[in-house]
Amino acid sequence: MTQPLLEVQDLHTVFSTKEGWVKAVDGVSFELHPGETLGIVGESGCGKSVTALSIMRLQRPGLIKSGRVMFKGEDLTKATEAEMREVRGREIAMIFQDPMTSLNPVFRTGWQVAEPLRLHHGWNAKKSLTSAINMLGKVGIPSAVDRAEDYPHQFSGGMRQRVMIAMGLTTTPEVLIADEPTTALDVTIQAQILDLLRHVNQEFGTATILITHNLGVVAGMCKRIIVMYAGRIVEAGPTTDVFAHPKHPYTWALLRSIPRLDAERHEPLKPIDGLPPNLVDLPSGCAFHPRCAFKIEKCSRDVPALQRVGDTQLSACWVTQAGTELKGA
Amino acid sequence: MPESAVKPLSRAWTTADPLLEVSDLKVWFSVSSGVLQRVVGHVHAVDGVDLEIKTGETVGLVGESGCGKSTLGRAVIRLLEPTGGKILFKGSDISHLRGERLRALRRDMAMIFQDPYASLDPRQTVGDIVGEPIDVHHLAKGKERQDRIQELLRVVGLNPRFVDRYPHEFSGGQRQRIGIARALAVEPSFIVCDEPISALDVSIQAQIINLLERLQSKFNLTYLFIAHDLSVVKHISNRIAVMYLGKIMEVAGGSQLYRRPRHPYTASLLSAIPIPDPVIELRRERTILQGDVASPINPPSGCRFRTRCPRAQEHCAEEVPPLESYGDEHRAACFYPLD
Amino acid sequence: MIGPSRVAELDMPGAAIEGASTRPAQSYWNESWERLRANRIGMAAGILILIFALIAILAPVFSAVLTHFQPQTIDLSQTFSPPGGKHLLGTDELGRDTLTRLIWGARVTLGVALLTVAVSLTVGTAVGMMAGYYGGWLDDLLMRLVDTVLAIPAIFLFILMSILFRPTPVSLALIIASVGWGQVARLVRGEVLSVKQRDFILATRSIGARHLRLMLRHLLPNVLPVLIVAASLGVGQIILIEAALDFLGLGIQPPTPSWGNQLTNAESYFFHSIWLVNFPGLLIFVTVLASNVFGNAIRDAFDPRLK
Structure with a gap:
């Protein structure tokens, strides 16, 4: 196996609230290999976005309590702010759900x-603009020379997301983190953007972390996925295996x-x-157990x-670790 | 069931007739500009829609944002007044009802909203919210009113003890249940569900869909289910209408539409929806539509989809294709349909 | 009819109906009050205003028990006596007791402020609500009226009005309110326009509610926080306007005492009887400051995101 490009090790990110510390990311570890597209799926509040922001050190007001983010032999959690600025945008680019708020309305x-x-x-200015237009x-922005003169509000949602992707790619980063890049878009536009991300992955070889709540999107985009619940990874493995034989009751039920x-x-x-758990007041033991049909004592x-x-998957579940198959009516 | 607010047109309406009949419905919004606010154009949000909904069925309405599906939903329950065309509800024309007769009609239809945060008044308790329709139509008072509110909360799966709580204390799914209880309070026969699950967490969506289905069979409800997610719509609907830029492109039963779409737009919409199965996704052929939806202020001439349509010919720009029948309640508006 | 027998058939996931059960019911108002209570400085300012108001209400009691003078009792043998002795805060040019006049002045000053705020809010809310809710030509008409009112240079209007009508506390309040409602109307209209867009208004229309219910049961409670903030901040402003008018001789006329008209002629006494300037000035300063601090505290309490 190749050397991982990015390695997250036992990452803990916490937020301070009125009701106490919230463990938004609670011991997450994974690797990203060069050129692959890794999916992180989960519902709102499962910690998938905070994990991505923590990699970029943009998790504020959250606090990275412990863990390491190894990128090219360097621990990003220990990097200075100046070093992080070099990494952000140049080596790791990020695109967000809402392309409107990510672009500044007053600049072309x-x-x-x-x-x-x-x-x-x-x-x-001239050289960079030529490259940007390119x-x-x-x-896939038609008549790019003219459109480069336009302001963000003159673009549609899908076109804005393309602009964001272009902005992320200008410096040919090695990692692209896409946080719910298509959630705000219509399905036909979503299909366009996903197609573009696939294309980018092939043409530039950019390793991509795709964060989404949509299981259909990861099914078509990612070779490997991670499923998160309540700040932890509950299951990970090759997408086909996870979908065919989920090894965690949450994935199975979802x-x-x-x-x-x-x-x-x-x-x-x-x-x-039941309801997704409240991070302030997590259930004891496995956070999914109150909603789980297979729970044991x-x-x-x-x-x-x-x-x-099994052969290829990881699961955080007492039941499947004991060898029980997940089956139901 | 309350007495119908309006006089029957010709003969008595029976449940065998369509509950709702929409013909050539138009809803336009004027666009004004300048200091004097001169009207410079119209948004053709709904532009000549024909649709029939039978008693007890669920018709799904899908389309991308700006296609007019929400406007259509609001117009058929008369939260908007149509610019043109006709809406028959239980055989009577409700297109231009006003005043007390419109208020009486509100007892027979209700709406469930997309955003469970915005659709509940933050200053009202759950009891006030669910009790308001009862008060507005003087359906019950005092103890009887309280009992009904508690009953409604139980029906939607909420603990009746929560009557004195405020919406912000609930999660999205629970709030949506409160909204559903409010809709049921008038004992409607027809409910417009406007994207009722798209704002909810994935694991909660199925709970709400099942609840809506259960309520439908218990209380013999008729639904117009508006959503952008075709897989949800296909699951819950008997028939599906596909809208694009204010017009219906295709209507058919769910599996018919999935197996054999006639309209190129339906086909590309279907192919754009990801299926949560990596094996199928790998094999799928994708038709990826180019470009964006055209402006509803100046919709393209002829067929509105032609600017993005892979099969468009010259003829498509000259004439508006009518909805033609392909048998078995399957209709599509295309000159060069798929076979 | 939805009957209990049917309820049993509907399955209710256990956890879905729990969840919010641990905490007591918390209304928006309760929560805001809790936040306000936690703000020490804000609460102190509020309590100070309350104390001033109590003193104003109980002015006759205070002058009978504490100072033993009436506000308009002239004693020419005791003019300009410095603070201390019989006259705790000294006397003025006619030998009237300063403390007594300040206590009775609080009545007038705070009374005028309160009445002004009440009238401005009532008229402003009604106009703003109608304009925002109905929109269209009514909105245009009412808002052009507001523009006109706000375009009148207030000070000239006050001068003109006080020449035409000899100002009593009530008429002065009405004069100030005749301009003040415009601001309130604008504020309320803006809020109504934004609240009107929210889905719950449409939801309430969809169940067949009448206009009056929409305005009183849904719009008003949602605009109320803004109104309360406007009121508490407004008190300070109005006290300043009133004091200025009194000082110029255009407001409350002597011998009726107000904090503002006690400052009249202040410039001539400033050097030999500084207490005549200090005490009313200090009171105005403290009250206006307290009103602003309290108003900000209320705003933070209602909308913690603004902080």
Whole structure:
């Protein structure tokens, strides 16, 4: 196996609230290999976005309590702010859910897309703009020379997301973190952006972390996925294996609860009971146990660690670690 | 069931007739500009829609943002007044009802909203919210009113002890249940569900869908279910109408539409929806639509989809394709349909 | 009819109906009050205003028990006596007891401020609510009226009005309010326009609620926080306006005491009887400051995000 490009080791990120410390990310570890697309799925509040922000050290007001983020042999959690500025945008780029708020409304789009080049490579305005226009064309913005003169509000949502991707790619970063990049977009536009991300991954070889709540999106985009729940990784493995034989009851139940376009017959959905947990007041033991159909006594007592279950997958579940198959009515 | 607010048109309406019949419905919004606020154009949000909803069925309405699906939903329950066309509800024309007769009609139809945070008044308790329709229509008072509120909360799966709590104390899914209880309070026969689950967590969505389905069979409700997620719509609906730029492009039963879409727009919409199965996703052929939805202020001539359509011909710009039947309640508006 | 027998058939996931059960019911108002109580300085300012108000209400008691003077009792043998002795805060040019006049002056000053705020809020809220809710030509008409009112240079209006009507506390309050409501109307209209966009207004319309219910039960409670903040900040401003008018001789006329008209002629006495300037000035300063501090505290309490 190749050397991982990015390695997150036992990351803990906490937030201070009125009701006490909230463990938004609670011991997350994973690797990202060169050129791969890794999916991180989970519901709101599961810690997937905070994990990404922590890698970029943009987690404020959160606090990285412990853990390491190894990137090219360096621990980013120990890097100075100046060093981080070099990493951000140049080596690791990030795109967000809402492309409107990520672009500055008072600057011309081309100027903004060129900004990382002026910042990181010290290029002059003309040279950086030419390169930016070139990149805008590559991400599928028609008549890029003219559109570079426009302001962000003159673009549609999908086009703005393309602009964001172009901006992220100008400095040819090695890692692209896409945090719910298509959630705010319509499905046909989502398909365009996902297609673009696939294309970027192939053409530039950019390793991508795709964060989403949409299981369908990861199914089509990622070779490997991580499932998060309440700040922890509950399951990880090759996408085909995780979807075919989920080894954590949460993944298992989630896959059964969503309606599928290709469903042959109309059957009632099988929802997951209960509510997503409140991070301030997590259940004891496994955070999923109150909603779990397979729970055993141990689940409410001890927190299961993420361990190998089966040939290719990792799961943090006492039940599957003991060798039980997940089956249900 | 309350008496219908309006006089029947010709003969008595029966449940065998369509509950709702929309013909050539238009809802336009004027766009004004300048100091004098002169009207410079119209947003053709809904522009000539024909739709029928039978008693007890669920019609799904899908389309991308700005296609007019929400406007259509609001117009059929008369939260908006149509610019043109006709809405028949239980056989009577409600297109231009006003005043007390419109208020009486509100007892027979209700709406469930997308955003469970914005659709509940933050200053009201759960009891006030669910009790308001009861007060507005003088359905019950005192103890009887309290009992009904508690009953409604139980029906939607909320603890009746929560009557004195405020919306912000609940999670998104619970708030949506409160909204559903409010909609049920008038004992409606028809409910417009406007993206009722798209703001909820994935693991909660199925709970709300199942609740809506259960309520439908218990109380014999008819739904117009508006959503952008075709897989959810296909699950819950008997028939699906696909909208694009203010017009219906295709109507068909759910599996018919999925297996054999006639309209190129439906086909590309279907292919754009990711299926949560990596094996299928790998094999799928994708038709990725180019460009964005055109402006509803100046919609393209002829077929509105032609600017993005892979099959468009010259003829498509000259004439508006009518909804043509492909048998078995399957209709599509395209000159060069898929077969 | 939805009957209990049917309820049993609907399954209710256990956890879905729990969740919010541990905490007691917390209304928006309760929570705001808790936040306000936690703000020590804000609470101190509020209590100070309350004490001043109590003193104003109980002015007759204070002058009978504490000072033993009436505000308008002239004693020409005791003019300009310095603070201390019989006259705790000294006397003025006519030998009237300063403390007594300040206590009775609080009545007038705070009374005028309160009445002004009440009238401005009532008229302003009604106009702003109608304009924002109904929109269209009514909105245009009412807002042009507000623009006109706010375009009138207030000071000239006050001068003109006080020449035309000899100002009593009530008429003075009405004169100041005749301009003040415009600001309130604008504020309320803005709030109504934003609240009106929220889905719960549409939801309430969808169940068949009448306009009056929408305005009184839904819009008003949601604009109320803004109104309360405007009121508490407004008290300070109005005290300043009133004091200025009194000082110029355009407001409350002597011999009726107010904090403002006690400052009249201040410039001539400033050098030999500084207490005549100090005490009313200090009171105005402290009250206005307290009102501003309290107003800000209330705003923070209602909307903690602003902080």
